[in-house]
Amino acid sequence: MPRYALKIDYDGGPFQGWQRQAAGQPSVQATVEAALARLEPGPHTIAAAGRTDTGVHGTGQVATVDLARDWSPFRLSEALNWHMKPAPVAVIDAARVPDDFHARFSATERRYLFRLVARRAPVTHDRGRVWQVLNPLDLAAMQAGAAHLVGLHDFTTFRSTMCQAKSPVKTLDEITITEHPYAGGVEYRFVLRARSFLHNQVRSIVGTLERVGAGGWSPDQVGEALAARDRAACGPVCPPQGLYLTGVGYPVDPFADRPAR
Structure with missing residues (x-):
């Protein structure tokens, strides 16, 4: 077949x-x-x-x-x-x-994008497609907090209690956070890349980093939460509507180098 x-x-x-x-x-x-x-x-x-x-x-x-x-x-x-x-x-x-x-x-890699918009007015065109907060965030602080998570770690703190993965140990290859203009506010884009992710790992990470950006956590507290290996040490889990599975990597891309339609 x-x-x-x-x-x-x-x-x-x-x-x-x-x-x-x-x-x-x-x-x-x-x-x-x-x-x-x-x-x-x-x-x-x-x-x-x-x-x-x-x-x-x-x-x-x-x-x-x-x-x-x-x-x-x-x-x-x-x-x-x-x-x-x-x-x-x-x-x-x-x-x-x-x-x-x-x-x-x-698959050898999964890539996710999370979109977070900070503005006072409700979002309209992106309703249901971004997570909205009211106030701008500290980009540098979030980047400093994210640096604690890159690499091979036990991510027990950042996975759902319902996660069925055999091990909480994963290698997070990339977290890139960038800031972009948005009508009436600003958009923050979180790009995460790994071979595989735990259940709710991305949303747990972004929710925690938002607390850093809002000033509720220091960047170093992200590392402390990771080291705790305790779900209770995680920050809030952000809502799902800002999350996108944007790509999957393979040893040979099945969609590349094919004749044009």
């Missing part, structure tokens, strides 16, 4: 996360699988690089699926997008991949 990789873009607001849910609750996975069933009758199960939570968005999610028909990748993406209307989910690229390629287990 031919195997395909799909690059998927979605607004997580209407969904109870990526993973298929019980009792008919909407999920991104179920939306894509329902569209696949319209193309090839029968049940379909797709495997994703990351199971994003309720309200979390994806701009570069990757999933793999085995199909009976030998589809042109372009035709496959066009057909899926037609059948997923009007759900806010789109296949932005598709590629035929080797049988041993797996969206989750072949």
Whole structure:
């Protein structure tokens, strides 16, 4: 059976996360699988690089699926997008991949973006797509706090008590925080990169760094919280709507160096 990789873009607001849910609750996975069933009758199960939570968005999610028909990748993406209307989910690229390629287990890197907007007036165009706070934050302080987290650490403090990972030890390869103009305020963008993340790790880190930026924590307290290896030492967990899975890395990019459509 031919195997395909799909690059998927979605607004997580209407969904109870990526993973298929019980009792008919909407999920991104179920939306894509329902569209696949319209193309090839029968049940379909797709495997994703990351199971994003309720309200979390994806701009570069990757999933793999085995199909009976030998589809042109372009035709496959066009057909899926037609059948997923009007759900806010789109296949932005598709590629035929080797049988041993797996969206989750072949991945060597996940990249996340968190968008935080500071302004007094309510956000309008980005409602549901950013976390809003009222007052500007101290960028340098947040960058200093984030420096404590880069590298190989026990991230027990920054993972959910419901996390099912076998070990809390992870290597965080990058945290970059930048400041950008925003109408009536300022936007802070947090870029995090690692081979894999613990459940709620990104939101726990960003929520803690926001406290640093607001002056409630010193940058060194981030390092102290990490060293505590205690969930109770974590700062607030920020809301999901500012979080985006922006990309997944593989030894060979399945979407690169292919003929133009």
